[in-house]
Amino acid sequence: MPKPSPSPKRRGRLLRFGAACVVLSAVAGYVVVQYVSGGTDDPGCRVVSGGAGGATYEFTPEQAVNAATIAAVGTDRAMPERAVAIALATALQESGLRNLAHGDRDSLGLFQQRPSQGWGTEKQVTDPAYAADIFYEHLAKVPDYTELPLTVAAQRVQRSGYPEAYAKHEPDATVLAAALTGTTAATLTCNGRSAADATATGPEAVRAALARDFGRDALQQAGAENGARDGAQDASAASSPAPEAPAAESSGRTVTLPVTENTTAGGRSVGERGWQLAHWAVANASALRIERVSYAGREWVSGNTDSRWRATGSTSTEAAGSTGAGGGAGGVRIVTAQ
Incomplete structure (x- = not known):
């Protein structure tokens, strides 16, 4: 004999139980994703x-x-x-x-x-x-x-x-x-959490990426020392900096790109060039494991959900370069994870 069908009341309980299981599974999945990703959601920038x-x-x-x-x-x-x-x-x-x-x-x-x-x-x-x-x-x-x-x-x-x-x-x-392009200052942020496939780290990786994007001539003017965009695969081979611009300074995990009148390109102001480089570094933070970028009295630090540019309290640089269209202050300081 065929088994009797569940009563309407029992079917209702089964449906409610199934729906509860689906909801609980979705919540559990969300919690796991949040835990793994550090509590941040895409898009991240x-x-x-x-x-x-x-x-x-x-x-x-x-x-x-x-x-x-x-x-x-x-x-x-x-x-x-x-x-x-x-x-x-x-x-x-x-x-x-x-x-x-x-x-x-x-x-x-x-x-x-x-x-x-x-x-x-x-x-x-x-x-x-x-x-x-x-x-x-x-x-x-x-x-x-x-x-x-x-x-x-x-x-x-x-x-x-x-x-x-x-x-x-x-x-x-x-x-x-x-x-x-640096026209606006401190307007681009990212959460900066390292991408799963981020394998290039350290000052040399930053220089190689700069060479890839900006090319040899622009980097020589900016004081960086690695090869041309079309030769970025061997960017570890250093090239001579332009005579009028000092070489980029490296100390441990830090790369400092000088931003002066000699480092601008295409008629852009010092402030525009500085903010372009600073925003470029933030945009590449996840891929290159960049932890901190500072310029013109402002600083961005990775790992925060808001990741705002904050004043560093440096009175000597805060006024100069505070907008993309004018001024400039020292250099762009990039600190990597290693």
């Missing part, structure tokens, strides 16, 4: 506009590293901030600021560039610094691109099937470009 009550954009450490590379390559080419905003909006649309190893047909990388269309080899277009550089090379050939609507300028380079899509990223790209 945040940038705000320089004005009071301005726009905010939140993004992941992976996106922060790629955005910082795009901005660094642009300023190394003496491209204006508008060009950096166009490049960032394009990468946000094409890849979400992720270095993709796939795409439509043979599209690859941050900008989904196609080797078959002459953008470079697969290896090249998946190198963020190369991809950004060749994007700017094409953008510079667009007549009056700084006066064009962002979506038009981006489309002249990309030839996308959906040109209107770039426009929606303009607000975020504009705020991000201002921070990563």
Whole structure:
């Protein structure tokens, strides 16, 4: 004989018990994730506009590293901030600021560039610094691109099937470009918790990453001593600093990048250059295990959920360089985990 079906009352109890188990499992999973991640949630990085009550954009450490590379390559080419905003909006649309190893047909990388269309080899277009550089090379050939609507300028380079899509990223790209070119001060923060795959640490890793993004000439002017962007794989081979700029100072876990009139590039002010380097270091904090960055009387320390830039109490530097557009103070001090 077939077993009798559970009574409606018993079925209700079973359903309630099952639902409770699902809820408890979800709560337990959340607690475990919070414990493992130190209580922080993605995305982990945040940038705000320089004005009071301005726009905010939140993004992941992976996106922060790629955005910082795009901005660094642009300023190394003496491209204006508008060009950096166009490049960032394009990468946000094409890849979400992720270095993709796939795409439509043979599209690859941050900008989904196609080797078959002459953008470079697969290896090249998946190198963020190369991809950004060749994007700017094409953008510079667009007549009056700084006066064009962002979506038009981006489309002249990309030839996308959906040109209107770039426009929606303009607000975020504009705020991000201002921070990563140093126009706004102390506006980019990250929680700084080390990425699981962060294996490059110490001052040499910081120098290699700087060489990768800013290139040899810019780093010589900034006092750093490692090789060119296209030779970043062997950046441990030191190059001679420019005569007028002192070499970057290293002491244990600390790298200090001098920021003076001799270290600026592309007509940028001392303060802008300093804040660009400082924000670059924060954007790379998770990947390079950077614990502390200080510049112009402000300091960022990793591991805090707010990770705000705080005054260091240094009266000699607090006034100078307090805004990206003016002044500057000494150098950018980067302290690594080891």
